[in-house]
Amino acid sequence: xSRVSVIVPVRDCERYLREALDSVVGGTLPPDExxxxxxxxxxxxxxxxxxxxxxxxxxxxxxxxxxxxxNRGVAExxxxxxxxxDADDIWEARKLELQVARLETDPSLDAVFGHVDxxxxxxxxxxxxxxxxxxxxxxxxxxxxxxxxxRPLFERVGPAVESLRVGEFIDWYARAQDxxxxxxxxxxxxxxxxxxxxxxxxxxxxxxxxxRVVRAALERRRGASA
Numbered sequence: 001x002s003r004v005s006v007i008v009p010v011r012d013c014e015r016y017l018r019e020a021l022d023s024v025v026g027g028t029l030p031p032d033e034x035x036x037x038x039x040x041x042x043x044x045x046x047x048x049x050x051x052x053x054x055x056x057x058x059x060x061x062x063x064x065x066x067x068x069x070x071n072r073g074v075a076e077x078x079x080x081x082x083x084x085x086d087a088d089d090i091w092e093a094r095k096l097e098l099q100v101a102r103l104e105t106d107p108s109l110d111a112v113f114g115h116v117d118x119x120x121x122x123x124x125x126x127x128x129x130x131x132x133x134x135x136x137x138x139x140x141x142x143x144x145x146x147x148x149x150x151r152p153l154f155e156r157v158g159p160a161v162e163s164l165r166v167g168e169f170i171d172w173y174a175r176a177q178d179x180x181x182x183x184x185x186x187x188x189x190x191x192x193x194x195x196x197x198x199x200x201x202x203x204x205x206x207x208x209x210x211x212r213v214v215r216a217a218l219e220r221r222r223g224a225s226a
Contacts, residue, residue, distance in 0.1 A: 002079070005032065009087070014041070024091055031096060037061065039066065067162045071159040111148065112147070114187075114189065115187065144169040146191055
């Protein structure tokens with residue numbers, strides 16, 4: 001069976017990180033390693049991860065952004081299959097078991113996704129601020145946290161664009177599609193996304209980075225058809 005590495009980019013998420021890591025190591029198919037990339041946290045995130053020990057390894061870097069943390073994790077990881085979890089999310093127990101089994105069954109697949117649901121964090125409710133709005137029910141999603149992918153796909157596509165503060169996975173996945181990557185979405189729920197007042201995408205909903213991502217995709221496709 002392939003070796004599986006899980007990459008966890010984190011910055012200042014100590015209040016949720018332990019639950020995220022517990023959901024990874026406590027699954028029905030534990031990974032071979034968990035690489036936590038601490039992106040310049042000022043809280044105790046690195047200490048929370050280090051307390052687990054065992055298969056959990058902490059890598060520290062200056063605060064360079066989520067894309068840079070993901071790239072560092074990919075570079076540090078030793079597995080043949082790579083999976084990801086945001087520090088504030090939770091995996092379903094059978095996530096890796098189901099997705100790894102599908103990749104082992106069909107060698108032509110580059111990546112496998114799954115269904116995702118969302119929930120609002122209890123501390124966001126207690127804060128009394130306007131609450132993030134969660135989608136109702138699980139839905140199919142091509143998100144980094146819902147993906148398990150083969151390492152050669154990352155070698156073909158290249159790293160996430162580190163100048164993008166948001167939307168970097170949208171850009172990465174679009175580049176993968178341009179190269180003919182083959183993936184599918186399983187019907188099962190795999191991660192649960194925690195919505196809270198500090199979610200990066202919610203802090204910057206109108207970021208010009210999204211425009212950059214769309215423009216780059218259009219330019220690539222124009223170039224390919226010229």
